[in-house]
Amino acid sequence: MAKKKIISESSNPKKTKKDVSVGVVGSGSFATAIVKMLVENCKVVHWCVRSEFVKGAIELRGHNPTYLTAAHFNLKSLKLTTDVNELVSACDVIVLATPSIYLSDTLEKMTCDYSNKIFVSAIKGIIPKVNDVVAHYLRDEFKIGFRNQAVIAGPCHAEEVAMERLSYLTIATVEDETAEKLEGVFSSDFIKVQTSKDILGNEYSAILKNIFAIGAGIASGLGYGDNFTAVFVSNAIREMEIFLEAIYEAPRDVNESAYLGDLLVTAYSLFSRNRNLGNLIGKGYTVKSAIQSMNMVAEGYYAAQSIYKTSKQKNLKLPIIDTVYAILYEGKNAEKQFKKLTVKLN
Numbered sequence: 001m002a003k004k005k006i007i008s009e010s011s012n013p014k015k016t017k018k019d020v021s022v023g024v025v026g027s028g029s030f031a032t033a034i035v036k037m038l039v040e041n042c043k044v045v046h047w048c049v050r051s052e053f054v055k056g057a058i059e060l061r062g063h064n065p066t067y068l069t070a071a072h073f074n075l076k077s078l079k080l081t082t083d084v085n086e087l088v089s090a091c092d093v094i095v096l097a098t099p100s101i102y103l104s105d106t107l108e109k110m111t112c113d114y115s116n117k118i119f120v121s122a123i124k125g126i127i128p129k130v131n132d133v134v135a136h137y138l139r140d141e142f143k144i145g146f147r148n149q150a151v152i153a154g155p156c157h158a159e160e161v162a163m164e165r166l167s168y169l170t171i172a173t174v175e176d177e178t179a180e181k182l183e184g185v186f187s188s189d190f191i192k193v194q195t196s197k198d199i200l201g202n203e204y205s206a207i208l209k210n211i212f213a214i215g216a217g218i219a220s221g222l223g224y225g226d227n228f229t230a231v232f233v234s235n236a237i238r239e240m241e242i243f244l245e246a247i248y249e250a251p252r253d254v255n256e257s258a259y260l261g262d263l264l265v266t267a268y269s270l271f272s273r274n275r276n277l278g279n280l281i282g283k284g285y286t287v288k289s290a291i292q293s294m295n296m297v298a299e300g301y302y303a304a305q306s307i308y309k310t311s312k313q314k315n316l317k318l319p320i321i322d323t324v325y326a327i328l329y330e331g332k333n334a335e336k337q338f339k340k341l342t343v344k345l346n
Contacts, residue, residue: 019043020185023091025084025106026122027054029067029296031097033158034122036068037169038095039077040188046079048087050098055080067296071162085112093118093181095152096134099297100125103134107142114142118178120150120171124206125299126306133203146174146199150182153202154262156191159271164190170258171195172202194257200248202258205240209263210274210300211307212236215324216267217275218334221282228342232320233267235345239318243307246314274300278324287328304328319344 023046024035031047038045049055057065058080063072081087088094089112098106100123121134130137135151138144150173161167169191171182179195187193196202215236216229224232240263241254254260266272277298280290291301308325311318323341326332 020093020181021091022046022093022095022185023048023087024095024097025087026050026097026099027064027067028097028099029158030122031095032064032068032071033156033161034095034097034152035073035078036071036161037186037188037191039073040191041185043077044079045077046081046087046091048081048084050082052082055082068158068162084109088112088114088117091117093120093185095120095122097122099123100127100134100299101297101302103127103137104129104141110142114144116148117144118148118150118181119144120152120182121203122152123299124203124210125297126207126303128302131306133200133207135199135203149173149199150178151199151202151206153196153206153258155257155265156262157265157269157271161191166190166192168192168194168257168261170202170256172197172199172258174199196252196256196258198250198252201244201250201252204244204247205254205259206262207299207303208240208243208307209236209259209266210298211304211324212240212263212300212320213266213272213274214278214281214298214300214304214328215320217272217278217280218282218324218327219278219338220275221279221284222335222338223282224338229267231345233264236267236320237263239320242316243311243318243321246316247310274298277301281327282334287331300324301328 020042022038022042024031025048027049035045035047062075063069084106094117119138123134127137150171153170156167156169169186173179174197183193237254237260273296277290304325308321311321323337327334327337
């Protein structure tokens with residue numbers, strides 16, 4: 001079983017903020033939530049946003065103009081920039097929180113020395129340019145080894161972080177020193193942190209749960225009830241375990257919150273953008289129109305193609321993955337595909 005440590009409320013008393021040089025790349029909802037987590041413990045959080053407009057709006061109003069607008073920041077706690085090199089040069093820990101489809105465009109601008117930096121992925125998707133996960137992308141394209149990487153997993157919806165509702169993070173990293181440092185900057189009265197060494201398992205599970213959540217949303221849009229959804233999710237966690245073991249065997253327990261917990265919240269929560277995408281498709285929207293109607297990226301859509309191809313290469317039997325892929329990429333009728341799926345679930 002992966003190493004696990006939970007920081008209790010009693011072990012996280014009010015304390016002096018740390019002089020830890022941490023930066024966040026991205027200005028979407030989860031990036032904004034991560035900044036909110038970090039300002040609880042860090043005197044200054046560096047924040048690289050996508051445009052001068054966003055930077056100016058935050059500096060003027062103290063909140064993100066587009067995402068989690070209710071989360072207000074003390075501007076003395078932020079150092080804003082639109083230059084990724086400025087942020088990376090200034091920070092020892094860099095949290096990557098852009099949508100996966102934009103990460104390569106952002107990191108390819110990185111020309112500064114990053115050899116001794118720790119890169120933390122909060123991205124729950126496949127990098128389209130290389131058709132691979134962030135951990136492999138950083139290793140292969142930028143020579144950033146796993147010892148200089150970490151992965152953030154949930155269950156931790158951005159909207160609940162903004163409301164300071166109790167949430168849980170799992171931070172996966174192979175280095176104990178890195179785990180301890182990240183625990184210190186992320187944990188607070190409303191964020192509890194546990195650790196794991198299963199970097200790839202946590203990253204792939206975060207990707208898979210988004211695909212399963214699209215399926216749960218489609219079921220909801222089609223009119224299936226809670227009874228079916230419970231069976232659907234039970235089968236989904238089994239498919240996740242099959243896939244993870246085929247990709248990378250490790251001493252993991254998929255019933256832990258980083259796996260099952262994140263799947264549950266993403267499949268059931270009304271905050272889930274992947275579930276919402278599926279719900280629109282189930283209600284009759286075309287895939288294209290459903291995507292266009294959303295103002296946030298549903299990572300599960302982009303990941304479904306890659307995960308499906310990998311499952312076929314490894315001869316895995318994953319009927320939920322097959323069904324979601326057929327609807328998203330082969331134009332198959334959602335109602336007919338789910339009727340076939342119901343026979344395969346148990």
